[in-house]
Amino acid sequence: MKPDPHAYIRNGYNPAVDTVPVDLRLLAAEDRDLVADYYEPAIRSVGFRVPVAAGTVEALLTSLRDRRRELEARQREIDRQRAELITQARDVFDKRSTRTEKKWLHLDGKAAAGFSYEVVVPDWPEDIDDESRGRGIVLGHGPNLSIADVVHKIGAAAWVAELAALNEERRLATRVNYDRQIAQEKAQLEAGTKILCAWALTREDARAIVENRAGKWVxxxxxxxxxxxAPAGYEALNRAMHFVPNNEPTQVDLEALKAAEAVCDGIVIADVQLGxxxxxxxxxxNLRKAVAVMVTAPTGYCCTFWRRIGSEQ
Structure with a gap:
């Protein structure tokens, strides 16, 4: 029990005593049920105690009756909420209401960077536990109402399966695109590495790298x-710098862009933009106007260089 100190003292009992002797044989069957219902959770959890106002059997039974009424009221509220959610879910099913979500392609439990696809899912009420996203609302102290429960109750299994099949087709299509890009990147890396090696063998500062192939030699x-x-007069854009597009270029900016493009004509792979x-x-x-040049190696690896424009140079 959890004695109420003030009530205990007022009723002439010691609040330090947290037990009440009960002769179960003297209790009515209904009262024994009360004690039995309380006893099980009380022995499972040390901190589970019912508050009592006096160290008597009647005070204990009064507290247990109050507890039962609270539990019954709580269960009625849970049942009401669940019935309301089921009604809302049935309306979603009847109207075939859906929403579109973005989902990342996962490989071996990890998201494939840059590869996502759209899935179409039932627009269930928010308080229904979506197990696929690990999200849920506990209704009172009762268990969550899962999507599986809802689907079963309203007979929406076929519709949910149809949407799942559509989403699986989209996932597989995204996987095909992923595999295709990975293959292209691998082919570019292999072909680009050959170009780099041939180029490096013509340079004294790079020949040894190709011959030794140590560490991250590529x-x-x-x-x-x-x-x-890299074009002359440009500096590398490092991680401490921030570059954003210039969406309102002036005539001076456009002339600088044209000049940069002319400078880059001799660069094998380059992309020029204002920012x-x-x-x-x-x-x-406090951002400064600049023109940027992205120089890309044959393997696809790239680096951005920039210089200030106009009077700010």
Whole structure:
């Protein structure tokens, strides 16, 4: 029990005593049921105690009756909420209401970066536990109402299976695209590495890298290639810098862009664009106008270089 100290003292009982002797043979059957219902959770959890106002059997039974009424009221509220949710879910089923969600392609339990697809799912009420996303609402202290429960109760299994089949087709199509891109990237890497090796063998500062092939030797060749092809007067855009597109270019900006494109004509793979550059935490008004050039190695690895425009140079 959990004695109420003030009530205990007022009724002449010691609040330090948290037990009441009960002779079960003297109790009515209904009262024994009360004690039995309380006894099981009480021995499972040390902290589970019913509050009592006095150290008597009658005070204990009064508290247990109050507890039973609270539990019954709580269960009625849970049942009411569940019935309401079932009604809402049945309305969703009758109208075939759906919503579209974005889902990432997962491979071996990990998301494949950049590869997502749209799934169509029933637009169930939010308080229904969506096990696929690990989300749910506990109604009172009762168990969650799962989607599986809802589908079974309203007879929506065929419709849910139809949507699941459609979503699986989309997942498989995304997987095909993923496999295709991975194959293309692998082919580009292999072909690009051959180009880099042939190029490196013509340079004193790179020949040893190809011959030794130690560590991240391909990345070393990529860095050398990009450095050799970067336009003069441009500096590398490092991680401490922030670059955003310039959506309102002036005539001066456009002329700078044209000049940069002319400079890049001799670069094997390059992309030129206007933008605003500054520190990662720089305020928008502190960003400087710039023209950026992305230089790409034959393997697909790239690096961005930039320079300020106009009077700010």
């Amino acid at each position: 990345r070393k060749l990529e860095d050398l290639w990009i450095e050799a092809h 605003l550059v500054g520190g990662v935490r720089a305020r928008p008004e």
